[in-house]
Amino acid sequence: MALPLPTGEFGAYLFDCDGTIADSMPLHHVAWTAALHEWGCEFPEELFYAWGGRPVADIVADLNERHGLAMPVEAVLRRQEELYEQALPRLTAVPEVLAHIEDAHGRVPFAVVSGSTREGVTGSLRTLGLLDRFDLLVCAGEYARAKPAPDAFLTAARLLDVAPESCLVFEDTDLGIQAATAAGMASVRVPHPRERAAAL
Structure with a gap:
């Protein structure tokens, strides 16, 4: 195309x-899903794409509000990036x-x-x-x-x-x-x- x-x-x-x-978006979604699972949070694929382009801090803040959580932004960011880096060969x-x-x-x-x-x-x-x-x-x-x-x-x-x-x-x-x-x-x-x- x-x-x-x-x-x-x-x-x-x-x-x-x-x-x-x-x-990279499919790889990022897998990394987000795995990282957020550690805090008991879900991030459906449809919402992930709808929020494309938003700063990570805003995403975590909105997920915290939606799910009544208090996930630390920096820790989630580091974990997501770590998991994404592991997927880079693909x-x-x-x-x-x-x-x-x-x-x-x-x-x-x-x-x-x-x-x-x-x-x-x-x-x-x-x-x-x-x-x-x-x-x-x-x-x-x-x-x-x-x-x-x-x-x-x-x-x-x-x-x-x-x-x-x-x-x-x-x-x-x-x-x-x-x-x-x-x-x-x-x-x-x-x-x-x-x-x-x-x-x-």
Whole structure:
């Protein structure tokens, strides 16, 4: 399944990581499920995808409220990342996005703009052999407000010295698309794994 781009010339490509470059969402869900099980908490797949792009702290806070729990955010985050790292050997790239990375690399600057930690993003990109393709990483904690606020994408545009309206964003979540629109950027929505499978 090809991933069509908007018409026009773009001065930079900005990519979300999880679910966009890395086909990591199924692996993340398994890690979340295992980590949360240790605190007696469930995180159904449908809710996991609906909350895609949200900061980890917000996810844990909302799960605590829903289930009447008091899970420690940092401990859950560390455990989830530890379990995800164990699954990294099974990680693959999203083929439709990889095709655009290979085609445009060297012609326009690339940035990863993610709500995940720098360690998590670096680990995924290194596993995929793609870390050296990106001029810039903008990760959790490196901008003021999370998606759907435009801060992360505007930070990347500023650091790349490219006007926001000249940037093209690749995103798999509604929050990410909203953030790109708020930043004045064109965007491409990357289908979720189940959507890609249904299109085969």
